[in-house]
Amino acid sequence: MLKFEEQKQIESVNGALALRPEIEIIVDEIQQRGFDGIFFIGIGGTWASGMQTEVYMRGRSSIPVYVENGAEFITTGNKRFTKDSIVIFSSVTGSTEEMVKAIEKARETGAKVFGFIDKPDAPLVKLCDWCISYPMNEQLKFYMVANRLMFNNGEFPEYHQYNAQMEAHLARALVEVEKEADQWAAGFAKDKYEYFKARPDMPHYFVGGGNQWGATYSYAMCYWEEQLWIRTKSITSAEFFHGMLEVIDAETPVTLFMGEDEQRPLAERVKGFLPKVCKNYTVIDTKDYELKGISREFRGSVSHLVMHAVNNRVDAHMEEEFCHPMVIRRYYRQFDY
Numbered sequence: 058m059l060k061f062e063e064q065k066q067i068e069s070v071n072g073a074l075a076l077r078p079e080i081e082i083i084v085d086e087i088q089q090r091g092f093d094g095i096f097f098i099g100i101g102g103t104w105a106s107g108m109q110t111e112v113y114m115r116g117r118s119s120i121p122v123y124v125e126n127g128a129e130f131i132t133t134g135n136k137r138f139t140k141d142s143i144v145i146f147s148s149v150t151g152s153t154e155e156m157v158k159a160i161e162k163a164r165e166t167g168a169k170v171f172g173f174i175d176k177p178d179a180p181l182v183k184l185c186d187w188c189i190s191y192p193m194n195e196q197l198k199f200y201m202v203a204n205r206l207m208f209n210n211g212e213f214p215e216y217h218q219y220n221a222q223m224e225a226h227l228a229r230a231l232v233e234v235e236k237e238a239d240q241w242a243a244g245f246a247k248d249k250y251e252y253f254k255a256r257p258d259m260p261h262y263f264v265g266g267g268n269q270w271g272a273t274y275s276y277a278m279c280y281w282e283e284q285l286w287i288r289t290k291s292i293t294s295a296e297f298f299h300g301m302l303e304v305i306d307a308e309t310p311v312t313l314f315m316g317e318d319e320q321r322p323l324a325e326r327v328k329g330f331l332p333k334v335c336k337n338y339t340v341i342d343t344k345d346y347e348l349k350g351i352s353r354e355f356r357g358s359v360s361h362l363v364m365h366a367v368n369n370r371v372d373a374h375m376e377e378e379f380c381h382p383m384v385i386r387r388y389y390r391q392f393d394y
Contacts, residue, residue, distance in 0.1 A: 058239050059373040063232055070228035073194035077201055077220065083171060083187045084205040090169075093141040095120060095206065098163070100127040100155045103147045103195060105275035109268045109361050110199040116319055118207045127159035140167030145202060147195035148172065151179020160184045173198050196271075196361060219355055226350030227359065234346045234366040242367070245339065246374035252310060252337075253287065261287060262301065262311045264327055266294030267320030268361045276314075276368055284383040285375055294323035298330075307336050315342040316360035341367055 097107030107124040114122045125135060127146075144163045148156050151174040160170055160181060169186045176182075177190035191198070208216040253259070261281065265273030270293050277289035292301050294313075305311060311331060315324040331338040343363040348356060376383050388394070 058236070058370075059377060061235065061239075061370075061373070066232055066235075067228040069193055070197065070231060071224075073191060073197050074201075074224050074227065076189060076191060076198065077224075079189060080198070080201050081205050083189075084202055085209065086187075087143055087169070087171065088206065088209050091141070092143045092169075093121065093139055094137055095122045095143050095145060096135070096138060096163075096168075097122070097124045097199065098127050098130055098144055098146045098156070098159050099124075100153060100159075102275045102279045103156075105271035105279075106147060106196045106199055107145075107271075108274070109196060109271035110203050112270065112320075113200065113268050113318070113358065114203050114207065118203075118210060118212050120206055120210055122203075125159075127153075127155040130159045131155065131162060134162075138163070138166060138168065142166070142168040144168055144170045145199070146170070146172050147174070147198065148179070148181055149175045149192075151176050151181040157181060157184075171202075196365070200358065215354070218352075219358075222351055222355060223359070226348075227362075230348045230351060231362060231366045233349070234363055235370055237346060238367045238370045242370035243374045245371060246378045249310070249375065250378040256308075258288070259310065260290045262305070262309065263289060263291045263314065264294055264297050264301075264311065264324070265291075265314035265316070266323040267316055267318040268357070269314040269316040269318075269320075269324070269364060270294075272316075272361045272364045272368075273314050276364075280368070280372060280383070281375075283386070283389065284372075285379060285381055286387075294320065294327050297327050302330065302334075305331070305335050307334070309335055309337060311335060311338040313338065313340045314364055315340060315344070316357060316364065317343055318357035318360060321357075343367075 097110055099107045104126050111122050111124040157180060163170060164184055170184060171187045172181060172185040173189050173195060174182055175190065175192040182188050204213055204216060207213040263273045263277040274291045277291040281287040281289045313324060313327055328340055343360040346363055
């Protein structure tokens with residue numbers, strides 16, 4: 058398999074899961090201190106991870122949770138944000154301009170800050186009241202925070218059962234998803250190369266809802282646009298029927314991300330519509346993957362991670378088919394803007 062290091066990926070996920078005791082200590086302290094709101098602040102992919110966490114908690118918890126785009130937070134702010142608020146964020150480099158300014162603004166207000174930063178010596182570390190340095194897996198770490206918040210709030214009685222399953226089975230289950238998806242992903246990438254070779258200006262439409270919306274938005278933007286330089290459009294399953302459906306025809310490339318959380322019916326509605334007007338659509342459904350050891354009741358909470366595993370294989374084959382290394386950039390961090 059292309060660009061696939063099985064043991065390294067298992068160790069990466071298990072390493073993130075092993076952070077739970079450290080995360081619990083911090084979350085417990087936050088709740089003992091009290092707060093008037095939890096604000097997930099991010100930019101680009103980290104904003105998407107915040108959106109996934111917010112929608113996950115929205116229907117499960119009475120805790121006031123918000124998600125803010127870092128650049129918008131700098132310019133617009135939020136009147137609900139006070140000295141008693143808590144900021145949670147993640148950063149790979151710890152030096153992204155928008156995030157540094159957003160966290161500085163939060164600190165000026167007097168709010169407390171909990172950061173996940175890959176590099177322990179990054180500038181943003183000094184602005185955190187609590188900080189955990191561990192690379193990648195921000196979506197998993199954010200959900201671990203959310204689960205502890207809800208458990209302490211009396212809203213997640215299955216907390217210990219849930220964690221036992223994740224820590225015993227999740228890393229292996231996600232690796233098996235990649236193995237199972239690889240052959241399909243190779244064919245998908247080959248089809249996309251042939252299509253875009255003939256129609257390079259046609260955007261590819263991505264649709265998803267619930268905790269798949271963050272995955273849909275970030276995959277279209279961070280991976281296909283930023284890293285593969287392919288034009289995309291992303292939209293929620295709920296909004297598909299309020300605009301996008303009118304531009305779909307037989308040849309329009311559409312990919313639908315289907316998860317297993319409470320917003321799955323919205324994706325099923327899109328799935329039912331697409332065959333009526335389009336012959337160039339793809340459905341990626343997390344329900345098609347086994348996830349051995351993970352109970353049905355918990356599958357929805359990790360369906361965005363399953364989608365990420367599938368898309369890891371798509372990325373590897375897209376890079377190969379398009380002869381386009383995904384590490385290169387034309388503009389990003391190439392000059393000031």
